[in-house]
Amino acid sequence: MTAPVAVTGLGLITPGGEDADATWSAVCRGVSTAAPDPALAGLPVDFSCRVPLSCDALDQRIGRTAWRMSRDAKLAVLAAREAVHDAGLDPRTWNGARVAVVVGCGLGAGAVHEEQARRLEELGADMVSALTVSQILPNMAVGEVSIDLGARGPGLAPATACASGATAIAVARDLLVSGQCDIAVAGGTEAAISRLVTTGFWRLGALSRRVDAVVEASRPFAVDRDGFVLGEGAGVVVLERVEDAAARGARSRARLVGCGSTSDAHHPTAPDPGAGGAESALRTALAQAGLAAHDVDHVNAHGTSTPLNDAGEAALIARVLPHRPSVTSSKGVLGHGLGAAGAVEAALTVLAVEHRTAPPIANLQAPAPGFDIDCVTKRPRRQDIRAAVSHSFGFGGHNVALALVRAA
Incomplete structure (x- = not known):
């Protein structure tokens, strides 16, 4: 057996809602969030599951640093803030050198790649954003979460495709058990819905093609399933050693x-x-x-x-x-x-x-x-x-x- 760790906080921002409670309620209702996506208009698959926040609303929640972040980083920051608050922790008072951030990401800022490549071809090099590289780096969600929380411990960005978020949680558990940190903020983020990524998955035959019944498109384990619907979002948990959580009187929501x-x-x-x-x-x-x-x-x-x-x-x-x-x-x-x-x-x-x-x-x-x-x-x-x-x-x-x- 490996020593268990306590899950003391969690944060979610998904197509089901802006926080963990809203997402849980949506999942329990059991109704798909899939809808036609204007950004995908004209493609063979033109629907997706989007987080229900406008770009402006997302930026308002992030605050003054939003201008420099890609969408996946913004989602990660919001989910991490919720998870840390849920855990009853205050980044202003913790020892940031003992806080790890591990956030997995599969594709990341797909729309940034697409938009900046279009600008280069249509408008010229001078019109490519100076933020392009910093926004498309797959570790940048980890960087922005670490900056936002003042977390100066290990910062890692596992990339194992659709297992990335789970890999991050497993890696964070190992950091805790090995004593490399006392608190681990861990999870996954993705905001990869774009015309190119959608078309790529369609070409692989991975996406549902129910364009006339998008709410019914994703149907896991059904006899007539025909593929998934692209989504986005972020999920973050706070992990602590069981004895550390108990010592500060924290609620343990579950144990990993x-x-x-x-x-x-x-x-x-x-x-x-x-x-x-x-x-x-x-x-x-x-x-x-x-x-x-x-x-x-x-x-x-x-x-x-x-x-x-x-x-x-x-x-x-x-x-x-x-x-x-x-x-x-x-x-x-x-x-x-x-x-x-x-x-x-x-x-x-x-x-x-x-x-x-x-x-x-x-x-x-x-x-x-x-x-x-x-x-x-x-x-x-x-x-x-x-x-x-x-x-x-x-x-x-x-x-x-x-x-x-x-x-x-």
Whole structure:
């Protein structure tokens, strides 16, 4: 077993809402946030799941430094502020040298790439923003969060595609356990919706093409699933050693007790059909946690609504967790937040444990034939969730499983 760490705060800004409470409510309602996206007009897939804040509203919430930040950095800063406040911590009084920031990102500022390349071609070099490089660097969300919070400890930006947010949380746990920090602000962020990125995913066959029924497009584990819907957002948790949280009288919302990370070594974009790497990640997380398979009450699945991912993941769950724990996927509501998804889903798993409630999978009446898993459908399910796992998988064959339990 590896020493558990306490989750003392969480922050979310997603297509479901501007904070953790709003996002949790949206996920529990089980209605997709997908909508036509004017920025994607004319493309074969012209809809997405966007954070419901205008650019001006986002900038007002950030304050005077907003002018220099890309959208993914802004989302990360807002989620981090919420998480730190939720943890009852004050950056003005903490020892910043002992605070780590680990924020994963898959693609980052896709719209910045696109807009500045257009300016270069159409208007000339003098019209390219001097902020271009600082905005597209994948570590800049970490930099801006560290500046905003005065956190001078380790600053890391894991990039494991759609597992990036979960990888960040696992890395942050290791920093705490090894004594390299006393507080870790960890999560994921993404704001990559652009014409080029959307077209790229469409060309891969990864996106749903339900342009005439966008609210019904994302349907994890359904027999007629045809791909995911692009989303954006940020999720951040605050992690502390259990004894440190107790010493300052902090509320522990849940405990992170195990992390497993593996690689498929199979294909750049297709998951291992046997899900061997994902199974190893899950079993490692359970072993670290000291949990038997039958102890798991709930699974927050990666659940992308793609044919290959959902089939492999359903088989994995049935094989490793044959007692049929409840299964949900928030991507039916929030879309696929790419590098943010793993952190958003880890935070939602904390809330499921805390509220003893499993949210439903949007647009799902029943899992596809042959999927021997207990999907939550139609409405939230009240459940005594003592232990839960959250799965995250990414292009490149990255697999991460996080195990969380109710705080003692």
